[in-house]
Every structure is written in C-alpha cells, then in structure tokens.
Amino acid sequence: MAYQIKLDVFEGPLDLLLYLIRKHEIDIYDIPISLITSQYMAYIEEMKSLNLDLAGEYLLIAATLLHIKSRMLIPAHEEEEAEEEDPRAELVKQLVEYRTFKEAALNLGAVKLLGRDVFARNMVDEACSGGSDRPIREIGIFDLVEAFRNVLAFAGEDIEMEVDLEKFSLSQRINEIMEELNQRKAVTFEELLGTKRNRKGIIYTFLALLELMKLRMARAFQADSYGPIRIFLAVEEEK
Amino acid sequence: MENLKQVLEALLFVSEIPLSAKKLKEVVEDVEETCIEKMLEELMSEYENRCGGIIIQKAAGGYQFRTSERVSPWILKFKQGKPLALSPAAMETLAVVAYRQPVMKSEVEKVRGVDASAALKGLLEKKLIRIVGRKDVPGRPIMYGTTRRFLEVFTLNDLSELPTLQEIRELDEE
Numbered sequence: 535m536a537y538q539i540k541l542d543v544f545e546g547p548l549d550l551l552l553y554l555i556r557k558h559e560i561d562i563y564d565i566p567i568s569l570i571t572s573q574y575m576a577y578i579e580e581m582k583s584l585n586l587d588l589a590g591e592y593l594l595i596a597a598t599l600l601h602i603k604s605r606m607l608i609p610a611h612e613e614e615e616a617e618e619e620d621p622r623a624e625l626v627k628q629l630v631e632y633r634t635f636k637e638a639a640l641n642l643g644a645v646k647l648l649g650r651d652v653f654a655r656n657m658v659d660e661a662c663s664g665g666s667d668r669p670i671r672e673i674g675i676f677d678l679v680e681a682f683r684n685v686l687a688f689a690g691e692d693i694e695m696e697v698d699l700e701k702f703s704l705s706q707r708i709n710e711i712m713e714e715l716n717q718r719k720a721v722t723f724e725e726l727l728g729t730k731r732n733r734k735g736i737i738y739t740f741l742a743l744l745e746l747m748k749l750r751m752a753r754a755f756q757a758d759s760y761g762p763i764r765i766f767l768a769v770e771e772e773k
Numbered sequence: 774m775e776n777l778k779q780v781l782e783a784l785l786f787v788s789e790i791p792l793s794a795k796k797l798k799e800v801v802e803d804v805e806e807t808c809i810e811k812m813l814e815e816l817m818s819e820y821e822n823r824c825g826g827i828i829i830q831k832a833a834g835g836y837q838f839r840t841s842e843r844v845s846p847w848i849l850k851f852k853q854g855k856p857l858a859l860s861p862a863a864m865e866t867l868a869v870v871a872y873r874q875p876v877m878k879s880e881v882e883k884v885r886g887v888d889a890s891a892a893l894k895g896l897l898e899k900k901l902i903r904i905v906g907r908k909d910v911p912g913r914p915i916m917y918g919t920t921r922r923f924l925e926v927f928t929l930n931d932l933s934e935l936p937t938l939q940e941i942r943e944l945d946e947e
Contacts, residue, residue, distance in 0.1 A: 545861050548887075589887065591886055628884075632884055632886065635872070635884055639861065639868040647926055648832070648857070648926040648927075650845075650858070651856075653839060749915070
C-alpha cells in the first residue's frame, strides 16, 4: 500500500452515534432508527474499506441498532403495547449518559493543568531516581520469572525437618513486602529474598511479588539484562 | 510570632506538595490555624499583585508555589519534557472514575462503550487514579478512585468542587 490513513476521530461506537445525531440535528430522545442505522452502517463500511482495525465494539452497537430496528418493524400486539418499553430506551439512556461524561471530561480538561500549563517543584519522576545513571526500564513478569529461576537454581534442597506449614502464608508475605517497601521505598529482588533462602521461602516471595504486580501495588525495574531487579511501590499511600 | 509570614512562605517554597494550614500549624505550633490561613491568603494576593513568574495556588486542600501560566513554554524547554498529555479517551475515563468512584472497569466500559484497560493503566501510571479496593462480589473486581495527585493536577481542593453531573446535563440540553 502506498500510504496509510489513520482515522482516529471517534472515541468509540457511542461517540460515532452522537456525532451522527448532532450532524443530522436529531432529537436524542426520538431517534429515527432506520436513518441512523443506515448512516452508522455506511461509516462502518467506510472504515472497513480504509482497512481500519474495526473493533468488536462497533459491531456490537451495529447489532444493537439492527435489533432495535427489527423490533420496531414488528407490529406489537395491542394488549402488550401498553407495557412494552420503547426498544430504543436502553440505547438512548446509554447515549445520554455517555454525552454527559464526554462533556464532564471537556470540563475537567479546561482548567490550568499542573504539568501542562503550570508547574510545581516536584516534576521529576520519583520512581526512576534509583541512584544509578543507567537508564532503567520497567520489566515484566517474564524477567521476574527468569530471576526466580536463577535464585531457585542456587538454592539447595530443603533440609528435611518438621516444618509448620502455617509459617508460609502468602498474604503474610505480601504484607511483609509492603511494609518493607513502605519503609524503604525501593528494594532489590535479592534483598527481599534475604535470609529466606529455601525453596518455599523463595516461592512465596515470588508469588507475593507477582500478586503485588498484578494488583499494581508494586512495580519492578531493571537497568540491564542481568542487573538487579528493583521493586518500587507503585501507588503511594494517601496521606 | 512576628516573622510568621516569612516562615510560611519559606515552608511553601521547600515543600513538594500543597501544604494545608493544619499541616503548617504542626510546624509553627503556637499560632491559630485561622491566623495561618489569613497569612497564606495575604501571601497569595501579594504574589498575584506582583505579576511575577510564580504564584501561590490553592489545590488539594493546601497551598503550593506554582509557575505562572505565561512562562510555561520556557519551563518545558528547560525541563526538556513533554507536557502532561491526556487523550480524550483518558479524560473520559478519568471523568467516569472521578464522578462514579469507587468504580469498576466494567462500569467505565459500560459508559464509554469501549475497552478501558489501556486508559485505566495510563491513569494509574500517571498516579491520577488508584486502586481503592475490591468489590465484594464474585470475581472480586478491582475498584478505582481518584488520588490526591488528581486534585493537585486539576487544581481542586476536594471532589465536591467538581460541577455536578446534573449541572453538566443541563448545559447539554440547551
């Protein structure tokens, strides 16, 4: 293809519908469903022909529109008519709600934003001020798994003895790590393992870290491929 | 305390976050909070009248030194950074979180009609929203809310300063 066009005008199917409603000066509470459906479908076709990645959400609304249209075509039984809801009601409710939030978003963005229009003194990214000058990249689960494998390879077999299984509780380990992070802001993966250098201890530390990363409460960074992995608090505690 | 105003000014200068009169009282101790508040207001108007490069702004329930809007191009050049940029998708998502909090991802998606994962992740990274807990329903979905940083960035003292959805809706209906 000689050139590619990126058409990123609409924030989603609801946005497209609102645009069509505005364009045709339609009353949002009384949408001529047949007109809007055909207009909407025309846009979908156009997006397809432009080779745009058509998200499933657009097709979902297309199906909803067609469903409403078909329901409005079928003559309702007279006795049912009274209690039967306007088939458009649900969609209209959704549209009005979306329009409100779209407006609220514009409203929010209209103020002087800290970091865009005005600045204060704390504009450095505190997460990356880990001391070293090397660029630090955020790492994912797989790097952590790699580190886990390395540690486990060095850890010896558990010495056989009576172990109280209660000793290793995942939530307890999570709390310990969070406490450690709250106090020191940043720790390395190695430091976290600390003295708990038996298989179970390592596994629980690892599982706890995975859980924390999944919850986005902790973030892991690494400067180079085999360097130490540093763990940071992702969300600072509200004061 | 005769040099109260100087002390307060200096404290605001070194602080990285907005300082409330309550917080300042912990430092200067034997002064009434209302007196501190009055001094801060005075300082605020002094900076405003001066029309200089910095001002004092009330945000997130406290007072903070900020650069004036007029000088932002030079600040950005100096910092060699990009200004805070929030896409329409991010702004809409943030609006839903701000008004509906605590809110689940599925609720955000219902309002906007599109997947919200990327937008929520971006807002979490910018520390504008945070995880406030998990809803006690099957699946224990994560619930999101706004942060104090959000108030600071959007120059709000608390959430009640946001216009109500009803007010926004009425503007819309015209």
